[in-house]
Amino acid sequence: MMMGPLRFLSVPLMCGVRFLSSGAVSRAGSKWRLGVGLSKSGSGYGPLTDRPDWSFADGTPAPPLKGQIRRRMESEKMARRIVMLTNEMERGKERWTEQQERLQRQEEERQLNLPIPKGWKGGSLRAKSPTKSAA
Template sequence: MAAPLRSFCTTVLRQSVRPFSSTCVTRAGKKWRIENGLACSGSEYGPLTDLPDWSYADGRPAPPLKGQIRRQKQREEFARRAVYLNAELDKGMEQWQKRKNEQSEKEEQLRSLMLKPKGNLLLKNKK
């Protein structure tokens, strides 16, 4: 009795093997989400990812999960980097403006040191 059962199982297993597929795997709706300004997958951010899964019956929030803590740290690092780069850009703009003002002052000083027209040339330039 064991032999027929064993042969039955092996034939069923051989027939149920799925063929290997080498097609490109794409996430459903990825193109639509990107076109509409959303994340590539539906689980990268949003209420299903960011909000807690449960809370206590008395209303206290649940402790944050490891993934939530990790995403919060990533967002904080991103915000710090954005603030740092913004401050660096402001500092660069101030230095550029300062150099531009110094250059215009030097040009004005050079113009003031140049010889001035006298006599008839002075009267023609005023008209």
């Protein structure tokens, strides 16, 4: 016996569908936090995140948690990158200044090596244009 296409797929299902979104909840208060100088989320940085949760009774601090170690390493990596980029910018500024000075010296040398214009009569050779005789 040959069966036709499945018909139950064409029947619309009338089920109640609820859409849940956690996006707004996870960002609740982020504008306020940013406005007062805190991190976008509550666990980004600050004393509640970076300080240990507990300490021993004798006062010795607790060993750092994995998240604290990771955040410390990320901070150190970012600091090293900032120092490296700052040094790179300083070297670039120095090279640009040296290049501008070299170009200025080359231009001055070129001006000194210009031939003396025809009909030049006294005075500074390169400061003024040649005088024209009155016709």
